[in-house]
Amino acid sequence: xxxxxxxxxxxxxxxxxxxxxxxxxxxxxxxxxxxxxxxxxxxxxxxxxxxxxxxxxxxxxxxxxxxxxxxxxxxxxxxxxxxxxxxxxxxxxxxxxxxxxxxxxxxxxxxxxxxxxxxxxxxxxxxxxxxxxxxxxxxxxxxxxxxxxxxxxxxxxxxxxxxxxxxxxxxxxxxxxxxxxxxxxxxxxxxxxxxxxxxxxxxxxxxxxxxxxxxxxxxxxxxxxxxxxxxxxxxxxxxxxxxxxxxxxxxxxxxxxxxxxxxxxxxxxxxxxxxxxxxxxxxxxxxx
Amino acid sequence: xxxxxxxxxxxxxxxxxxxxxxxxxxxxxxxxxxxxxxxxxxxxxxxxxxxxxxxxxxxxxxxxxxxxxxxxxxxxxxxxxxxxxxxxxxxxxxxxxxxxxxxxxxxxxxxxxxxxxxxxxxxxxxxxxxxxxxxxxxxxxxxxxxxxxxxxxxxxxxxxxxxxxxxxxxxxxxxxxxxxxxxxxxxxxxxxxxxxxxxxxxxxxxxxxxxxxxxxxxxxxxxxxxxxxxxxxxxxxxxxxxxxxxxxxxxxxxxxxxxxxxxxxxxxxxxxxxxxxxxxxxxxxxxxxxxxxxxxxxxxxxxxxxxxxx
Numbered sequence: 001x002x003x004x005x006x007x008x009x010x011x012x013x014x015x016x017x018x019x020x021x022x023x024x025x026x027x028x029x030x031x032x033x034x035x036x037x038x039x040x041x042x043x044x045x046x047x048x049x050x051x052x053x054x055x056x057x058x059x060x061x062x063x064x065x066x067x068x069x070x071x072x073x074x075x076x077x078x079x080x081x082x083x084x085x086x087x088x089x090x091x092x093x094x095x096x097x098x099x100x101x102x103x104x105x106x107x108x109x110x111x112x113x114x115x116x117x118x119x120x121x122x123x124x125x126x127x128x129x130x131x132x133x134x135x136x137x138x139x140x141x142x143x144x145x146x147x148x149x150x151x152x153x154x155x156x157x158x159x160x161x162x163x164x165x166x167x168x169x170x171x172x173x174x175x176x177x178x179x180x181x182x183x184x185x186x187x188x189x190x191x192x193x194x195x196x197x198x199x200x201x202x203x204x205x206x207x208x209x210x211x212x213x214x215x216x217x218x219x220x221x222x223x224x225x226x227x228x229x230x231x232x233x234x235x236x237x238x239x240x241x242x243x244x245x246x247x248x249x250x251x252x253x254x255x256x257x258x259x260x261x262x263x264x265x266x267x268x269x270x271x272x273x274x275x276x277x278x279x280x281x282x283x284x285x286x287x288x
Numbered sequence: 289x290x291x292x293x294x295x296x297x298x299x300x301x302x303x304x305x306x307x308x309x310x311x312x313x314x315x316x317x318x319x320x321x322x323x324x325x326x327x328x329x330x331x332x333x334x335x336x337x338x339x340x341x342x343x344x345x346x347x348x349x350x351x352x353x354x355x356x357x358x359x360x361x362x363x364x365x366x367x368x369x370x371x372x373x374x375x376x377x378x379x380x381x382x383x384x385x386x387x388x389x390x391x392x393x394x395x396x397x398x399x400x401x402x403x404x405x406x407x408x409x410x411x412x413x414x415x416x417x418x419x420x421x422x423x424x425x426x427x428x429x430x431x432x433x434x435x436x437x438x439x440x441x442x443x444x445x446x447x448x449x450x451x452x453x454x455x456x457x458x459x460x461x462x463x464x465x466x467x468x469x470x471x472x473x474x475x476x477x478x479x480x481x482x483x484x485x486x487x488x489x490x491x492x493x494x495x496x497x498x499x500x501x502x503x504x505x506x507x508x509x510x511x512x513x514x515x516x517x518x519x520x521x522x523x524x525x526x527x528x529x530x531x532x533x534x535x536x537x538x539x540x541x542x543x544x545x546x547x548x549x550x551x552x553x554x555x556x557x558x559x560x561x562x563x564x565x566x567x568x569x570x571x572x573x574x575x576x577x578x579x580x581x582x583x584x585x586x587x588x589x590x591x592x593x594x595x596x597x598x
Contacts, residue, residue, distance in 0.1 A: 106322035
């Protein structure tokens with residue numbers, strides 16, 4: 001086969017490339033706008049926050065809002081700030097790791113094998129995905145109480161392992177990007193299911209795993225966790241920040257700083273995972 | 289083992305079924321951790337909730353069986369529910385398809401970019417979703433006094449001379465909600481498309497060049513879309529659940545309850561009954577109706593997507 005030159009693909013027109021760039025820049029401004037807005041607001045001094053007519057960009061950037069935020073947090077009483085950060089990090093890391101593991105294992109067999117009950121089970125997962133979470137809160141609370149998990153992290157972490165969206169995502173990817181022949185070949189060579197899963201399946205769906213990681217971290221990091229957790233020392237960072245930010249007009253600057261501060265963890269993981277997504281070569285080297 | 293085979297076997301006898309289960313015991317092993325958690329924290333609550341929809345239940349007293357009364361009241365006697373259905377349907381019908389197509393289009397266009405700047409471009413387009421709360425910024429932009437950004441700029445340009453009550457005047461509310469929902473629509477579906485485009489084997493594109501695919505549109509239709517079917521399915525289900533469940537945006541922008549219930553959606557109606565009036569039975573009936581409509585919509589889209597690239 002003719003070697004394709006790296007860089008330009010042969011069937012792309014220059015005019016088209018310019019068009020793509022223009023469309024992306026125009027819409028990019030629309031989508032980035034409130035992010036730019038939030039970051040600018042968080043570093044505006046008080047007099048610029050209430051100027052008329054309002055300005056989008058900051059003139060004299062200041063870190064006052066952030067220092068006010070940390071001051072308020074450290075004064076807020078019984079629990080130190082670092083404790084809230086630790087709680088949220090703990091929930092996020094354990095929950096995400098478990099979710100990726102548990103959901104991928106289930107997704108693999110649902111995507112690649114047909115066994116009694118497999119279709120029914122998958123349909124139930126899509127149904128659960130569509131059922132509004134608000135009405136499930138009370139039955140869930142009763143179950144947590146029965147299990148004695150109220151006011152423990154288990155109540156947040158364990159259900160997160162089985163979030164329906166994660167299984168759905170992984171199953172869709174495994175179905176389309178893992179060739180059956182690859183699994184069969186590994187079996188003929190004597191590989192056990194566990195080995196196939198870790199050494200063949202998981203590396204091939206790395207883009208999906210990284211994407212799932214983003215979803216899971218977003219969901220868990222932003223978890224206010226007031227339903228099951230009532231001890232102050234177990235509460236999460238978003239909850240603590242919310243109480244600080246809800247101080248009315250005087251805290252406008254602080255609340256902008258809060259928005260930016262909470263964003264840091266999802267933003268960092270997002271950049272990490274997106275720069276690690278590269279093409280996987282699922283079918284290269286296989287001739288069917 | 290193929291599904292047809294399995295079906296034929298199932299007909300023959302229950303003994304075969306048991307053998308089938310035994311042969312697949314590794315599969316059940318892989319599924320077990322997920323299945324146990326899923327049944328405890330998702331299936332049981334859904335069943336309880338569906339049962340409650342046939343009762344009067346105020347959380348404090350035991351549930352009292354009502355038969356179909358909740359559903360009859362909801363569908364025939366609740367005027368606000370009709371407004372809620374109308375709004376939800378409007379949001380779903382407009383932002384659902386547009387958001388879905390935008391999500392795919394931008395994911396695909398970003399994939400056309402050189403690799404170095406892709407991650408940055410994805411970040412820009414995903415920015416609205418990355419922090420759960422940034423959309424609150426729109427409340428400042430559309431704030432009803434002269435200090436709101438939209439009002440100040442429009443006044444400066446001479447378009448309006450008195451501030452517009454964007455978020456409290458029923459005339460404008462839904463427009464703002466639609467704009468913000470569209471802005472938020474590049475979420476889970478978008479990211480799964482971005483990831484999915486990376487899993488299409490490059491030898492298929494190479495074979496495409498050799499077979500005479502002339503431009504990016506032909507490539508999109510004959511190679512990219514057929515390879516993306518399962519991600520497109522995922523994106524569609526996410527678009528449905530996201531738009532049908534719209535509540536946080538309307539609540540934080542237009543207030544709760546909004547003026548004349550003009551921005552009420554099915555889920556805000558549900559929250560009203562569930563969390564404020566403690567009529568869990570009625571709230572569960574709303575959830576069940578909502579779920580059934582999503583389910584039908586999903587079936588319809590599944591049929592449509594099955595025809596892609598043919």
